[in-house]
Amino acid sequence: MKFIKTPFLAMLLIAGLLPGATAEAKEASGTMLAIQCSGCHGFEGVTTGPGIPSIAGMTEEYLVLSMKDYKADNRKGTLMNRIAKGYSDTEITAMAGYFAGLKYAGHQQSPDASLVAKGKDLQQRHCESCHEESGAKADGIGILAGQNMTYLHYAIADFMSGDRPMERRKKQKMDQLITDEGEAGFNAIIHYYSSR
Amino acid sequence: MKNINRRNFIALTGGALATAGTLLTIPGIARAGGKRVVVVGGGPGGATAARYLRLLDPSIEVTLIEAKANYHTCFMSNEVLGGMRTLDSIMVTFDGLRKLGVNVVTDMVTAVDADKRMVKTADGASFGYDRLILSPGIDFKFGAVDGYSAETANTIPHAWKAGPQTALLRKQLVALEDGDNVVIVAPPNPFRCPPGPYERASLIAHYLKYNKPKSKVLVVDTKDKFSKQGLFTAAWKRFYGFGTDKSIIEWMPASEVGGVVAINAKNMTVETEFETFKGGAINYIPPQNAGKIASVAGIADDSGWCPINKKTFESTLVPNIHVLGDAAIATKMPKSGYAANVQAKVAAAALVDLFNGREPGVPSFVNTCYSVAAKDHAFSVSAVYRFNEAENLITPVKGAGGLSPMDASDEYRKREVDFAHGWYNNIRIDSWG
Numbered sequence: 152m153k154f155i156k157t158p159f160l161a162m163l164l165i166a167g168l169l170p171g172a173t174a175e176a177k178e179a180s181g182t183m184l185a186i187q188c189s190g191c192h193g194f195e196g197v198t199t200g201p202g203i204p205s206i207a208g209m210t211e212e213y214l215v216l217s218m219k220d221y222k223a224d225n226r227k228g229t230l231m232n233r234i235a236k237g238y239s240d241t242e243i244t245a246m247a248g249y250f251a252g253l254k255y256a257g258h259q260q261s262p263d264a265s266l267v268a269k270g271k272d273l274q275q276r277h278c279e280s281c282h283e284e285s286g287a288k289a290d291g292i293g294i295l296a297g298q299n300m301t302y303l304h305y306a307i308a309d310f311m312s313g314d315r316p317m318e319r320r321k322k323q324k325m326d327q328l329i330t331d332e333g334e335a336g337f338n339a340i341i342h343y344y345s346s347r
Numbered sequence: 348m349k350n351i352n353r354r355n356f357i358a359l360t361g362g363a364l365a366t367a368g369t370l371l372t373i374p375g376i377a378r379a380g381g382k383r384v385v386v387v388g389g390g391p392g393g394a395t396a397a398r399y400l401r402l403l404d405p406s407i408e409v410t411l412i413e414a415k416a417n418y419h420t421c422f423m424s425n426e427v428l429g430g431m432r433t434l435d436s437i438m439v440t441f442d443g444l445r446k447l448g449v450n451v452v453t454d455m456v457t458a459v460d461a462d463k464r465m466v467k468t469a470d471g472a473s474f475g476y477d478r479l480i481l482s483p484g485i486d487f488k489f490g491a492v493d494g495y496s497a498e499t500a501n502t503i504p505h506a507w508k509a510g511p512q513t514a515l516l517r518k519q520l521v522a523l524e525d526g527d528n529v530v531i532v533a534p535p536n537p538f539r540c541p542p543g544p545y546e547r548a549s550l551i552a553h554y555l556k557y558n559k560p561k562s563k564v565l566v567v568d569t570k571d572k573f574s575k576q577g578l579f580t581a582a583w584k585r586f587y588g589f590g591t592d593k594s595i596i597e598w599m600p601a602s603e604v605g606g607v608v609a610i611n612a613k614n615m616t617v618e619t620e621f622e623t624f625k626g627g628a629i630n631y632i633p634p635q636n637a638g639k640i641a642s643v644a645g646i647a648d649d650s651g652w653c654p655i656n657k658k659t660f661e662s663t664l665v666p667n668i669h670v671l672g673d674a675a676i677a678t679k680m681p682k683s684g685y686a687a688n689v690q691a692k693v694a695a696a697a698l699v700d701l702f703n704g705r706e707p708g709v710p711s712f713v714n715t716c717y718s719v720a721a722k723d724h725a726f727s728v729s730a731v732y733r734f735n736e737a738e739n740l741i742t743p744v745k746g747a748g749g750l751s752p753m754d755a756s757d758e759y760r761k762r763e764v765d766f767a768h769g770w771y772n773n774i775r776i777d778s779w780g
Contacts (some may be wrong), residue, residue, distance in 0.1 A: 179711040186399075186692050187713045190685050191766075193773040202765030203773065229751065229763055230715060230727055237713075237731020237747030301765055308758075 181245030184238070188246070191230075196253045200260070200299040208255030211247035212291050218243045220316070227314040255289070257297025262342040270343025273336055277328045281321065286344050296347035303341045382407045382702050385466055385476040387456045387640060389413030389441060391420070392482030392672030392687035395778040399695035401447040407702060410474050411444060412466070414455040418779075419509035421540065422684040423771050426719060427513050428506070429550030430558075434514050443780020459644035461665045478698055480660075481646065481653075482671040482687065483638025484508070485539050488651075491634045493609040502612050503629045507539060519628040520554060526561040527627025530617050532607055533568045534632045537652070539673045539682045541574035542718045542728070544632055549579065549720040552587045552595045564596045565624055567617055569607055569634075571600040574681075575718055575728060577753055582720035599624075637674035644668060652676045657741050658734055659697040659707050660690060669694050680732065680741050685770075686714045688778050710734045712741055717767035725763040726751035 185196075188206070192198060196207030206214065220226035221235035222243075238246070274285060278295075282288070286295030295303065309315035310325060317325065328336050384400055386393045389411055397411040419437050426432045441451040454468040465475050487505065489496050495503065504519070506512040520529065529551055533544040548564045555562045573579070583589030587596045605620025610631050617624045617631070636651025646653045646662040653670040655662055657677060660669040671694055672687030680686045689712050697707035712732035719725040730748035732741045751763060 177709065179709040183693075183696060183708060184711045187689050187711055189777045190688050190713075190774040191715060191770045194777045198769065199772045199776065201769050201772075202762060203769035229755075229759055229766065230729055233729050233748050234713070234715070234731060235747075237744040299769075301769075305762060 178241065178245070181247075181249040184242055185246040185249040196250055197256045197258060198299055198302075199258050201301040202299065202305065204299055204302040205255060205258070205294070205297070206250055207253035208289055209250060209294060210289050210291050211244070211251045213289065213293065214247040214250055215243055218247075225316055227309065255294050255297070257345075257347055258299070260300055260345045262300070262346040266339040266342035267346045268343075270339035270341070273328070273332060274340050274343055277324055277331075277336075278340065281324070285347065287347065295344045298344055300341055300345040303344060304338075307337050307341070381477060383475060383477045384409050384480060384698060385474045386411040386480040386482065387413075387466065388482035388484060388638070388672070389415070389418050389451075390482060390484055390672065390687065391684045391774070391778045392484075392691050393480065394418070394439075394441070394444060395688045395691035396480050396482065396671060396695050397444055397449045398447060398778065398780055399692050400698060401444075401449055403695060403699045404702065405448065407699070408450070409448070410450040410452060410476075411441070412452045412454055412456050412468060412474065413441070414453070415510065416453050417441070419513065420684065420771075420775070421507070421509040421543075424506065424509040424513045425543070425547045425550045428517050428520065428547060429554045430517075431550070431719075434510075434517070437509060437513075439775055439779040441779065443776075447780060456640055457643070459640070459668070461644065461668065464667060477667070478701070479668045480671060480694060480698075481638075481640060481644060481668060481674065482691070483640045483674050485635040485637065485673050485682075486639045487633040487635055489633065492607055492631075494612060495610040495631055495633065499610065499612055499631075503610055503631050505632050506630060507543075507632050507635075516628070516630055520551060523555075523559055523562060523627045525559040527559075528563045528565050528625070529555070529628045529630065530565045530567060530624050530626035531630045532610075532617055532632055533566055533570065533573065534634050535569040537682060538632070538635045540684075541681055542579075542716065545573055545575065545579045546718040546720065547630070548596055548598075549582060549587075549718075552583070553721055556587065556595055562627070563594070565626070566596065566598045567604060567607060567619060567624055568598060568600050571602050575726065575750060578726045578750060579718070579720060581753065582724055582726075586721040586724070635673075637670075641670070641674050646670055647674075648676075650676070657739050658693075658710055658736065659701075660694040669698070677741055679743060680712060680714055680730075681716070683714055683716050685716060685774065686712075688774055689713055691778075715770065717763060717770060719764055719767055723757070723761040723764055725760060725767050726755070727763055727766075
């Protein structure tokens with residue numbers, strides 16, 4: 152597994168973002184809140200899986216959106232709905248700032264080489280318009296390149312079942328992919344993403 | 348605060364380095380005067396504390412003293428008992444901590460001098476500290492019943508500290524005569540890992556179902572209710588015939604069978620006030636209190652557990668000693684692995700603040716606890732907590748957290764197995780590197 156350079160935490164200390172830095176802080180800092188997530192989401196937000204996604208490096212906007220969707224039960228999860236309800240909107244924003252500053256990284260998985268090539272082609276045609284840079288760009292959207300395979304399977308299942316909301320253009324693209332390639336198409340793309 | 352000068356510091360650690368046989372190669376060690384932390388205990392509490400201290404402020408010198416050369420996690424050890432994973436897969440080493448410049452010493456701390464701020468070890472070494480973190484886990488009240496001493500664990504395992512005890516119990520399960528029963532005695536509150544004995548019963552039942560179909564798990568409980576009871580009972584009904592005469596699991600609460608009074612290793616029986624239960628294998632999980640070093644150091648109260656300031660985890664009985672994990676009274680957090688990891692980060696951040704002349708900041712806490720009850724079937728309990736300064740309590744946020752729903756779908760239960768494993772893989776690295 153790629154080891155993330157840890158001076159980042161020390162830099163946060165110097166930058167005064169750790170608890171105690173603000174003399175009158177009545178709320179826990181974003182760092183304090185967020186480091187308690189790493190027991191599940193991985194040290195500095197990079198998972199080794201299975202199932203639990205990496206959350207390092209996503210944009211603040213996207214993390215806030217995700218947590219608010221969980222908090223309001225717009226997006227069905229297992230644990231995250233219960234967890235998200237434990238935080239105020241201010242706390243969520245603070246945590247989002249911390250995670251946005253972390254470096255995203257993939258982790259060791261075993262993608263099927265024969266599917267990766269097919270997946271790459273399908274990704275370019277069906278997903279790249281939103282999931283840019285072959286799924287690596289975090290522009291208000293989840294980072295898919297290098298994301299945990301099991302998690303990606305769950306995400307697709309949840310989008311298709313409606314347990315997770317999709318906006319109209321995404322639904323069009325996903326429906327098109329299912330029509331053209333079936334579930335095997337998603338599977339190939341997931342193998343491709345996990346190889347990155 | 349510190350009156351250890353450079354010469355004293357070297358004298359104190361010279362012995363330690365000689366004993367450990369290692370040389371720290373991290374630059375900056377020579378200037379560590381005034382910022383030394385000794386951490387006792389290499390479980391999720393101690394290891395996470397040592398790691399995060401070094402990550403947050405590498406000018407802090409950290410020594411971690413743990414009696415075992417390698418650590419086996421108690422969490423996930425039930426999967427070893429159920430035959431779903433190997434003992435090696437739950438072992439962690441301290442190499443990750445060493446890479447961060449933690450001085451890892453394999454030894455047992457036998458004395459704490461809070462005035463001189465020194466700990467002494469069984470091998471005769473001494474370590475000076477500016478702040479001490481004790482994360483010693485639990486020890487057992489061996490006098491609670493007749494017939495169970497520390498030595499008895501060599502034939503009647505508790506397996507409530509993982510490693511050789513886990514291996515022993517697993518060996519006994521594999522050797523069990525088909526038709527002989529497994530008796531588990533579940534301990535009274537408070538104890539390490541509230542759902543643990545019931546996850547154990549579930550996964551042993553799973554093993555018996557496919558390997559010794561005539562054998563049963565008899566859970567003799569010292570209580571009348573237990574953690575995640577509704578979820579466990581539903582799983583037991585579904586997978587193990589609970590409540591029918593073909594059930595692989597039976598649960599006997601204290602109100603039915605009376606308190607446990609004796610363990611008879613020779614006859615392989617557990618005796619309660621009203622009944623006697625015979626087992627081909629017996630897993631007696633004794634009543635518990637804080638690890639022994641807690642009472643030696645004077646940080647345990649009459650309850651046998653350690654009262655603390657829940658913002659910094661400093662003992663309310665002895666200054667400059669911080670207590671984490673199972674040993675601490677961290678109400679309302681449960682005694683869990685995740686809780687120890689979370690508390691360690693709060694304590695580490697607080698110490699870094701204190702060392703750097705700042706008031707410790709507002710802490711934040713979370714606990715998530717997964718139980719695997721059968722193949723593709725797990726459930727969880729969780730809470731997000733705030734620190735209530737006025738009452739010195741760690742309070743769950745209302746309307747958040749809670750249990751997996753009783754009516755969750757099969758897919759939900761299956762995903763929670765993956766998440767349990769994902770949590771396990773991730774918390775290992777977060778705690779030990």
